[in-house]
Amino acid sequence: MIRGYSPRRYLMCPPEHFRVAYAINPWMDPGKPVDTALAVAQWEALRERYRALGHTVDELAPRRELPDMVFAANGATVLGGRVLGARFAHRERAEEADAHHDWYTTHGFTEVRPAEHTNEGEGDFTPTASWLLAARGFRSDPLAVQEAQEYFGRPAIGLHLVDPAFYHLDTALCVLAGDEIMYYPGAFSPGSRAVLRRLFPDALLATAEDARAFGLNAVSDGHHVLLPQEASGLVEPLRLRGYEPVPVHLSELLKGGGSVKCCTAEIRG
Template sequence: MTSVAILQAESAARRPSPRRFVMCRPDHFDVTYSINPWMNPDEPVDRCLAIEQWETLRATYEEYGHKVDVVPGLPGLPDMVFAANGGLIVGERAMSARFTHPERAAEGPAYHRRFAELGLAGVVGAEELNEGEGDFLLVGDRLLAGMGFRCSLAAHEEVSRHFALPVVSLELVDPRFYHLDTVLLPLDSRTVAYYPPAFSRAARAILADLYPDAILATDADAAVLGLNGVCDGFNVFLSSSATELSEALRARGYNPVGIEMSELLKAGGSVKCCTLEIH
């Protein structure tokens, strides 16, 4: 069977599977400091619009059959809406985040308490700097891990030990894309989409070897955080502004579901940033 025929067969076999997500309503969302290139405290933020966009995302997940657990936001933590950064949950094991910047430090304990309330047995707090699913993405039976801005090899080793999973370290080189989930989107156990210029030459070689059939995103889609999305095996929830990526996904047999995330983008977040998956 040719590679084209294999891709066509895989496309025809795609099926969604129900997922469970943790989200945090942006009741306290704002941009009052700048800890990434997207944030400008001088640019006004429309919190009502941010809540509306977030509610649309949550309702869309539920419409497609997924369960959403909502974590209450806390005053003084405007970035807590980005639940993906709160930790990592695989099976019965969980690790809450330890944030790089002091502005977000209190989010780690807040999500740690929530993980315990969910009844997870193996909950620990990260000792190394580790911003949850911002830095670590589960693809099949391995974790892909970003490094260079918010995470280190020591954190990768800590996560590998706790979850008993292999971790593949990938160096990020563009400061706009300081988290792995801004430039890499897992689609299934063998397929990802990613933006090559965000990675070092060595990381690009690793990704090309592991995922030879990956979808490669354009500059335009990266600029709107189009890869900051969530896939349930068939449906891909992503920024409605990522039009070229949506076309590429549709051509490969996925169903792109566009969500407007313009207000949350002002803090450097989109669909995935707002979504922590309980794997």
């Protein structure tokens, strides 16, 4: 089966000021040096790959005092042209929410809502054709699930993350197309695993090895699946389902605990 895809619109932020200056997830180690020039080159290669596939990429201007702004997926969630802003769990990233809010309000979006409850944008919110999957456990407040459901008018499914290595939903689960997903069961509580099995009985299940290589921090346009090249175990299973895996190299950004999806906010009209 060969799947079709639709052009997407993405928002990304160049890693000009990216560095690991603090540790707010298990992957960050301020003692490990970051090659900023290499991070920029790897990020630019990802941006150009999107454009070569026919997608639109807008850019958010980076701020020197906010080294994690490259992880643009965390700044807001956009669905049906409505924007729900982020409210970051850690003070080190708090001002990123204002940068995203300003970008949307100055780029023609008229329904932009600052969050009342802690959420980190598409880090913990991801829509399928039928639901809005919404994680909690490390970064997002359980009340954020209800807030997103009320704002977007889409049934929200709360999923509880239990492994600190998978501190955001987008490190443990990826929507491929429609209601088809891939995920790592070990990242979720027993009850949430049961919910995922019931809603997505045909999901692609990732191994711990591929999940820890950030293989689920991927972006799918319905046909192409851009994912870290280190998650090689997902390549053939994706091909067997009719997807075209597109491995990319983001080794420097992995030092901050993010990969393809973390760098990519989707603007859903």
